[in-house]
Amino acid sequence: MIISVASGKGGTGKTTIATNIALALSADNRRVAYIDCDVEEPNGHIFLNPEIEDTREIFIEVPRINDEKCTYCGKCADLCAFGALLCTTDSVITFSEFCHGCGGCQYFCPVEAITPVPKKIGKVEKGAAGDIKFARGCLEVGAALSPPLVDAVKSRVTSDITVLDAPPGTSCPVIHTVRGTDFCLLVTEPTPFGLNDLDLAVQMVRTLSVPCGVLINRAHHGSRLIEQYCQREQLPVLQTIPHSKRIAEAYSRGLPMIELDKQLENDFLQLYRDIEELVANERNNHN
């Protein structure tokens, strides 16, 4: 079972929820892995304190021009869809930060003047936090290319249950995280910001055909904003966590929520059982 935790908006509590699900399941003697796919700003380690056992650097291939062979015909620069090459009368300049590593320039070069050289875009770290298997990706600062790193970290660890912590937003890095997962848990908060971004996230998850449900974080009395939306969209609200300054303070110190309140541990286990049931129903409907 692979569960992705996403949100549209940042700061809704994805990492808190994802790490607490992993902790609660692990406390219940389930084999679980937590993978931090928020490669721009990974935070899960703050709550799980893993020991990193293995680090692997991740590269893409960018072009290197051999000046002895290059005729400055300009074909590579014309073909590059990302503007990563600039050809002048006597040189070809490469902007490797724009390069997506498609290999087109090398393939089309008529005089074989281009060789691919590795460029580090980040690293994937693997380890364990107690019995929880742990992995995270860490994007090199100044590298604009996170999807290949997301794919790399996602494939590094597996377990009976794998929880993927997604980056915020709804574009490439999130899509690379959520696609292919069994279920996407969308974390939101009951404000117009939360609702706006939840709606975008729901559309994104539906595009990927991944079943999803909603967790309302920092709920306060009186607001039915998210519930009404979920009812309209026929989305299950799987859990509601009340707004609490105590939880916010614990969070600021990097303390997991379930350590504050034993009841929350049971709530997270129940959340997992509900997800399991929804996924099973979904599979039955498809068969």
Place this chain on the structure above:
Amino acid sequence: MKEITIISGKGGTGKTSIAASLAVLAENHVLCDCDVDAANLHLLLNPYIETKNNFWGMPRVEIDTTQCNQCGLCEQLCHYGAIKAGRVDVLCCEGCLVCYHACPEAAIRLVENLAGQWFVCGTRFAPFVHARLGIAQDNSGKLVAQVRKEARALAEKEGKELIITDGPPGIGCPVISSLGGTDLALVVVEPSLSSIHDLSRVLDLTNHFGVKTAVCVNKWDINPENTMRVEEMCQEVGVPVIGRIGYDPAFVAAAIKGKPVIQMVSTVVEDIINLWHCMQRELGI
């Protein structure tokens, strides 16, 4: 003309609430929302749309099965695994067009790709440019560049002296695109361990691109000790901390009412006014 770009390592630190409040305080300016992935500033500004424009992303490729002789070259050349059994998976495609250029049968077509929309709006505070990236579209960096270009053109046309830009979170492609050529990056941070961790990465980024940077701590009183840590950290790298804003439920209440928090009765009003004065000094305006 000057531009302030408000960013944060972690999302949800209060960028948009602060941007909207600065919109109230500043004069003779244009507003710009570069968080094209999950734009929120419009929710506080109640804008009326003046022009709506299409954003064309990189063209999609499509295989014409009547022309294709299934040689498999496209599949072999695609570094993203986006072509399988003669079909293109648009969600994997990066738009490099290698397959299009390489196909010996010219069986691959380019299809126009409506990747989003951008809007020029009026608000009760200032003209406003924002955008919406289509669902599951890439190219957010390119759309950010477009939005900033339009905001700049609008400011020039209307003789405005300042652009206030609400940026995206993180350190990736859209943030990099939001920072180039800006006059001041204001980094909003919360005193939580996660936010502090992200702050150091964001400061590396602004340093990497040589952008003048200042920091503001939001909800500073949630954890005064961590606030001190932020301030020490910034001092070490020579970045000024120019504001502290207290924790106040007025932020959420304002969002629910759809207005900038500075228009609420709250203790944070003074904090934000002080922040604005410091930003003016940093910018020399």
